[in-house]
Amino acid sequence: MFCVRDAVPADVDTICEFNQRLALETESRMIPPEVLRRGVLAALTIPDRLHYWVAVSSDDAAQVIGQVAVSYEWSDWRNGWIWWLQSVYVDSDWRGQGVFRALLEKIRVDATAHANVIGLRLYVEHENAPARVTYEKLGFVPAGYEVMEAMWADTTTRSSN
Numbered sequence: 001m002f003c004v005r006d007a008v009p010a011d012v013d014t015i016c017e018f019n020q021r022l023a024l025e026t027e028s029r030m031i032p033p034e035v036l037r038r039g040v041l042a043a044l045t046i047p048d049r050l051h052y053w054v055a056v057s058s059d060d061a062a063q064v065i066g067q068v069a070v071s072y073e074w075s076d077w078r079n080g081w082i083w084w085l086q087s088v089y090v091d092s093d094w095r096g097q098g099v100f101r102a103l104l105e106k107i108r109v110d111a112t113a114h115a116n117v118i119g120l121r122l123y124v125e126h127e128n129a130p131a132r133v134t135y136e137k138l139g140f141v142p143a144g145y146e147v148m149e150a151m152w153a154d155t156t157t158r159s160s161n
Contacts (some may be wrong), residue, residue: 001057003058004056004106007053007054009044009045011064012041012044015052016140018066019031019036027125031156051070052067052084053068053103054100054103055099066094066103067088068089069086070084070107071083074106075118080119108120121143
């Protein structure tokens, strides 16, 4: 069916494509391809920035069918690392087949191997009800916070579609 592994630089094209689809599906945004590619390559080559895991088809190990990335937040209040899931995407042909569940399980295994990782977090678009249901089924609950931001440069634009 599929297996999960750490992403490698050879996965850059698919990860960029999936991130572009994700931005369109969830936020109606287009990400400039050159900005996205530089960002993904930095994540794949500078490990402390962001870590990607990918699910690949058992029939074709080069066929990436899903992805999740993790960024890291130090919590001084809890004296530990929180791993933030981001860039969660499963190819539409593979949805509902346990791909995200497998990715999440691999991330949980990797996270719990580190004594100073204290939990996982993610953010979800308010209108993305299917994702919210999936996350809740897998044990995520609302954290009681709302994400706010002050971005200096927005390299994405809302699509007119």
